[in-house]
Amino acid sequence: MAIRPLLHATAAAVAVVVICGTSVILHIPPVPSQIHNLWIGIAGLCLVPYELQCFLIHHHHHLLHFRNLVETPDQFSYRNLQMASSTLICDMEQWKDLKAHVDEIKKTHLRELMSDTNRCNSMMVEFDGILLDYSRQCATLETMDKLFKLAEAAGLKEKINRMFNGERINSTENRCVLHVALRAPRDAVINCDGKNTVPDVWQVLDKIREFSERVRSGSWVGATGRPLKDVVAIGIGGSFLGPLFVHTALQTDPEASEFARGRQLRFLANVDPIDVARNITGLNPETTLVVVVSKTFTTAETMLNARTLREWISSALGPEAVAKHMVAVSTNLTLVEQFGIDPNNAFAFWDWVGGRYSVCSAVGVLPLSLQYGFSVVEKFLQGASSIDKHFYSAPFDQNLPVLLGLLSIWNVSFLGHPARAILPYSQSLEKLAPHIQQVSMESNGKGVSIDGVALPYESGEIDFGEPGTNGQHSFYQLIHQGRVVPCDFIGVVKSQQPVYLKGEVVSNHDELMSNFFAQPDALAYGKTPQQLQNENVPQHLVPHKTFPGNRPSLSLLLPSLSAYNIGQLLAIYEHRIAVEGFVWGINSFDQWGVELGKSLASQVRKQLHASRKKGETVEGFNFSTTTMLKRYLEGSADVPQDPPTLLPHM
Numbered sequence: 001m002a003i004r005p006l007l008h009a010t011a012a013a014v015a016v017v018v019i020c021g022t023s024v025i026l027h028i029p030p031v032p033s034q035i036h037n038l039w040i041g042i043a044g045l046c047l048v049p050y051e052l053q054c055f056l057i058h059h060h061h062h063l064l065h066f067r068n069l070v071e072t073p074d075q076f077s078y079r080n081l082q083m084a085s086s087t088l089i090c091d092m093e094q095w096k097d098l099k100a101h102v103d104e105i106k107k108t109h110l111r112e113l114m115s116d117t118n119r120c121n122s123m124m125v126e127f128d129g130i131l132l133d134y135s136r137q138c139a140t141l142e143t144m145d146k147l148f149k150l151a152e153a154a155g156l157k158e159k160i161n162r163m164f165n166g167e168r169i170n171s172t173e174n175r176c177v178l179h180v181a182l183r184a185p186r187d188a189v190i191n192c193d194g195k196n197t198v199p200d201v202w203q204v205l206d207k208i209r210e211f212s213e214r215v216r217s218g219s220w221v222g223a224t225g226r227p228l229k230d231v232v233a234i235g236i237g238g239s240f241l242g243p244l245f246v247h248t249a250l251q252t253d254p255e256a257s258e259f260a261r262g263r264q265l266r267f268l269a270n271v272d273p274i275d276v277a278r279n280i281t282g283l284n285p286e287t288t289l290v291v292v293v294s295k296t297f298t299t300a301e302t303m304l305n306a307r308t309l310r311e312w313i314s315s316a317l318g319p320e321a322v323a324k325h326m327v328a329v330s331t332n333l334t335l336v337e338q339f340g341i342d343p344n345n346a347f348a349f350w351d352w353v354g355g356r357y358s359v360c361s362a363v364g365v366l367p368l369s370l371q372y373g374f375s376v377v378e379k380f381l382q383g384a385s386s387i388d389k390h391f392y393s394a395p396f397d398q399n400l401p402v403l404l405g406l407l408s409i410w411n412v413s414f415l416g417h418p419a420r421a422i423l424p425y426s427q428s429l430e431k432l433a434p435h436i437q438q439v440s441m442e443s444n445g446k447g448v449s450i451d452g453v454a455l456p457y458e459s460g461e462i463d464f465g466e467p468g469t470n471g472q473h474s475f476y477q478l479i480h481q482g483r484v485v486p487c488d489f490i491g492v493v494k495s496q497q498p499v500y501l502k503g504e505v506v507s508n509h510d511e512l513m514s515n516f517f518a519q520p521d522a523l524a525y526g527k528t529p530q531q532l533q534n535e536n537v538p539q540h541l542v543p544h545k546t547f548p549g550n551r552p553s554l555s556l557l558l559p560s561l562s563a564y565n566i567g568q569l570l571a572i573y574e575h576r577i578a579v580e581g582f583v584w585g586i587n588s589f590d591q592w593g594v595e596l597g598k599s600l601a602s603q604v605r606k607q608l609h610a611s612r613k614k615g616e617t618v619e620g621f622n623f624s625t626t627t628m629l630k631r632y633l634e635g636s637a638d639v640p641q642d643p644p645t646l647l648p649h650m
């Protein structure tokens with residue numbers, strides 16, 4: 001009878017040896033959570049029946065062998081990191097400490113914080129010509145200290161290193177995250193699965209340089225021998241928004257626009273045929289090059305638009321003209337070829353480039369080089385690369401993306417402000433907010449941790465924005481007197497397009513920038529009832545004219561908006577968003593949330609086809625969708641559905 005406890009104890013001892021031995025063999029670093037797991041393992045083993053213990057011990061090497069078969073060393077080390085950090089960040093002391101700190105901060109108005117010059121001075125950071133002022137955040141130096149401790153607890157530095165080291169940190173898609181390699185200098189070494197990615201990157205960049213020069217110089221001509229002066233880039237989401245942002249920003253830069261003289265670059269994104277009509281209006285297929293941009297080459301909207309423009313070209317110039325008038329950017333060169341585009345005219349990128357992080361790949365570099373020339377785009381890449389190096393190496397208290405990311409965490413998770421306004425005081429940055437909406441909201445709008453645990457806190461923020469001063473005449477009312485929305489003010493020292501009018505008090509750019517400097521203080525200081533009374537404002541209007549103030553913002557001042565500065569700005573936001581995701585403990589690099597709507601749309605597509613072509617009744621949908629679908633089908637019954645080919649006319 002006494003033999004059984006003895007056997008249990010012996011089995012437990014063997015288990016300790018086996019597990020420790022395994023740890024040594026597999027090079028598991030002795031992190032606390034593993035020691036914890038070890039004890040749980042031992043305790044568990046002591047409780048399981050003796051026969052099962054024997055089985056587990058006997059077969060442990062088979063189990064290990066199986067794991068080795070299904071996991072690469074990279075995956076294994078990343079799983080280790082996850083195990084080490086599988087505790088949710090909100091359970092950590094540093095998070096709780098910040099929670100406790102909130103009340104203290106709420107007691108202090110920004111007016112008071114702004115009167116402390118030393119504090120304000122410490123909250124100004126400069127790198128490579130860009131000045132960040134975060135003194136108008138509802139935060140003290142103590143808050144910052146606590147945020148740095150939170151970053152440490154979240155393993156932020158290790159996670160940044162793992163990204164740069166090419167580990168498969170996008171664990172749900174089993175991919176590396178290496179957009180930084182896209183702008184690395186030619187001699188850099190950035191490995192993915194032990195292979196340096198940089199030579200491949202430069203091979204494609206060289207191919208783009210060569211091809212874009214041929215098109216721009218007129219040595220590559222269309223099917224009728226005419227030079228191709230106009231480009232339509234077809235793509236959606238990450239295959240559209242980043243390139244559109246950069247194009248809009250470069251368009252008014254005197255240096256870049258000089259290179260674009262006589263050329264047009266347009267973007268066709270929406271599957272709405274109105275977008276096709278708008279894009280082809282005024283273009284001649286004979287002088288147009290179409291670039292189909294799709295990472296997967298399966299995106300429904302992009303592929304239908306690509307087939308539409310293929311029809312536009314071949315109906316005007318004959319099917320063989322497609323070879324001269326259509327090229328592609330994709331990771332899926334097989335599908336590019338099946339579509340009918342010569343693989344020699346395809347520009348590759350890799351699965352380690354996320355769609356929303358792809359503007360520095362051929363996705364952005366090809367259309368932008370066709371428009372502005374490769375030399376301009378290279379400067380944009382260099383600007384982004386400068387921020388990459390800074391992000392990788394600068395201490396956190398001097399690190400622009402880290403500071404911005406931590407402040408966002410503070411605003412969202414601790415002060416409870418779910419939104420962020422992106423307010424560039426430059427019309428050329430009008431597409432910054434739409435681009436950052438995707439980068440931020442597709443990256444960080446998640447409900448579970450990287451380990452799949454439901455988050456007890458919100459991640460991500462709601463991004464929106466407009467250039468100043470347009471936004472001032474639109475939604476600023478709400479941010480001054482309604483809801484609290486932390487704001488990013490982005491200003492530029494030298495305008496791309498200076499205008500001075502004789503007799504005016506200031507130049508047009510100074511007029512714009514007067515608002516850039518005024519708004520953050522209006523938000524921070526507000527206006528008290530006392531001040532209004534001193535101004536003899538009628539008593540009944542005092543509540544309406546009072547500004548509570550204490551509304552956080554930060555300001556970024558850029559020297560100018562050259563291609564280089566635009567690259568810097570892009571990389572600052574990309575890395576800021578990664579910082580937030582790393583601290584929240586989520587996977588910022590997948591986007592499963594876009595799938596459900598896509599699959600339901602395919603069910604609707606099938607129904608529309610069946611109803612229109614075979615007269616089948618609407619079936620398999622709920623009452624609401626059935627009613628709407630029937631109304632739609634009945635209302636459009638008189639629209640010809642099967643003409644030979646109908647292209648939009650405008």
Ligand SMILES: O=P(O)(O)OC[C@H]1O[C@](O)(CO)[C@@H](O)[C@@H]1O
Nearest residue numbers: 237238239294295296299355594
């Ligand atoms: O480049 P693709 O494969 O056409 O995908 C376009 C976009 O669709 C998404 O997958 C979902 O919207 C984005 O992440 C991506 O940028």
